Amino acid sequence: MNTFRMVIVDDEPMIRKGLNALIRRIAPAWLILGEAANGREALELIGRVKPDLVLTDISMPHMNGIEMYAELKQGPNPPLILALSGFTDYSYVRQMLVMGAVDYITKPVEEPVLIEKLKQIEDRIIKSFHQKLEGDEQSQQLIEYWLHQLLNGHNYSPAACEDQLRRLGLPMEGLYFGAVAVYLNAHALVPGDRSLYLYFLMKTCQELIHSQGKVIRVEDGMILALHWSPDENILKETLIQFEENFFSFTNEHTQIPFMMGSSPIFKEFRQLQSSWNIAKMEIRFQLVSDSDTDTVEWMVALQQGQLSHINSMIADSFSPHQPDTWRDQFVYGLAILGQFAIQSGLPKHLALTPSSMEVLNEDQSTFSREMWINKLKELAEEILQHIRQTQKHSDSPLIIRVKRYIQMNVSGNLTLQSTAENVRMNPNYLSEVFREETGINFIDYVIQQRMELAKQLIIDDEHKLYEIASMVGYQSSKHFTALFKRVVGILPSEFKRYVDSITVTEVDG
Template structure:
């Protein structure tokens, strides 16, 4: 059985002893935690014992019951107070209501009536505790819902002042701003530990200014600040202080802060500033402190640059130029960063497209006996990526794998008759009269023998090889040089532009003009 504490405060010693001893407290779940003859002595005991119920006379020397009650609400706010008063002091009873006393009884008090009243007060104390726990347990969700409502543009205007009051947040201003902290960790215990550490760090900071910490999600904390000036100095100091927690734990932090506003109703705009900035963390990268103004710029030129580099990259991969691909990837990284437009989903889509093309090139050079390359692992990494830099690190690793396999294959392979033939074709494919017979004569074998060697060693015939050499060169020219179709045709060994166009469309799916427009 849970025992509740009751305290007796009465200046008449005989009445006080009677209240302590004549009522069967223990049989009813109570024990007397202390007794006092005046309010001053009682305050010290109440602060120490934190009783559920105090039974007190109103009219006492030194400090009367009403003065005591005001202090009790500060030092032990949950404690219920029952006043005892004589008929002549009935005016005190009316004042008892103002100090939020639980009830008052007229002297001489009936023991059973007092006991029943104390039981009722203790029951209300229990109910209050249950309700407070329910509110505390639901507070993180209430805070999260409040913050989500602030970011919903289609929703009706949130009454910031009323909502803050409901969340027991008091901000006097005159200036207001907000800060948002995101921490990347899949470990729930690490998250909770970081939240505790961050909340303590913020609470220490808030001794010098007014503010509140809110739960913004599983991996996020929001801070509302009341500032004396419209400068963001204090916000930056807090952000830098919090970023140091990154070195103390396993989390990677991203911290954004909003503009400073001179009206509490604009606090929602400051939080939206934070949220919009935070949504770009995959571009800005972790371990940073920044604001929306840092990433807002005229990005139209950069967007066009991204499209151009995208086309260039596709061509270079198809042409089998890993060194060029690596250079263009680096340029594309910068262009996407400057454009500030790509969402995380768009970045992952782009990474999947390029990685698929690179997988195809890698497979062409990879021998069956070569182990260690796992394309599914790369796809997993792409799905997990959270920043622009991670995306390009993955793609650059693939390019390095491709380049390494290509170089290794060339070094280890025998320089066969077919290899000699292909090397000769690479130097002469632009000649209109290049035939199988001419190539065979160059390496001193018969044309039927060379034709068979192509099929056995390479798995394709002479005509396919020549077509690929000419078409890749044509694609390169069309992508980089502004020449007419007949001029391109001549440069890759075709005397008939119409026949060249037919071959080009069969190989690429586009006419030369269509290809130039798209690339």
């Protein structure tokens, strides 16, 4: 701490003025936040500016120093008190000291005495500050320890972990929770880069989550961002916004390879363990899906509802002679079905049903090849049935997300690849789905949206042509002009004259 904050309280204006000037000269580390003429004025000022120290007279009209201090002690974190006394009888001073004042000085104030007292108070404030930091750090470490125990430990029950976390101040009552897993996919990186990247991801999570959550490192390369809110709908929006902001910020400033997964919203805090497993499973889905280029065939078959072909692919994927691969193949199938469910606008965690999660947690030696296959077939049929029941003519949630991403980035370097990464899809498959659902190619839709923005900018008449070109994502004004004419049918300059002529006609009419 380099500065300290003070309020001066005295009913004599000349004394207040003299103290203010003296302190500014002999103790530049002290910032005078304000002055008050009595205890009543001081309470309002202190509540507003939150000083470290109140230098106060004792005998004042309306409310004296003792009464003021008694009021301050009723509230949280009262400031330190240094009393001023002009009395030869020190009974009032003794009362202030008994109440907890750090010390007193007599009037008229002697410069060396004031310097000594302020130095002692500075040391006391610094010591208290460091103790608070140590206490906060220790509390944070304990919170992380008990969260680790709740997620992965076997020494304590979930109820015992909950009790400890509640005692440490982690909010639990009357809240909804959501867990986001952030995974640093950096096996090829050198250790120094891994540590640096993980630190960046941690700090980014902490900046975005603010006070409505907790961020801890849970496993190697894995971060838990726990969110909470008393309102379920607000939390849903918060989780979406967190993921979008995290993705946009990280990709704008770095090339860190990472993945994200999130849990369903849950009400009971002890559900964190199962919810965290779902968030991690989403990441595993992405890792499995990204590792194979044949997922497009699966996706197309699912999109076209070819259940017999899907069942055939499921059966063929489980090798009869490699039982040690069946569990991983089941996760692979879950990953494809889960991604397809999300892309089809179904509930995000539809593939992660309680029964499918239980399968992964049970003794694998008791599962036959047919049991693995049938479980996936049942889930595929269930998802296709959901799609048939919820089929609508309006944009699916996936297309809504894609269009929203395009609108947010229409003036930047917007590509099919970056959009696909944002919605966690294979670019080729996204291109097919977008064209099938909207009737227009992805790139043509982007150009269309950019030209609509360009038309509005031309109408506003506040920018030059090359500025408008840059604002809608084109570095070359010549390229922009050609695209504008192709889409709109006339040149930008002609469009401006056309709009102006319509405006004039309307005015004349």
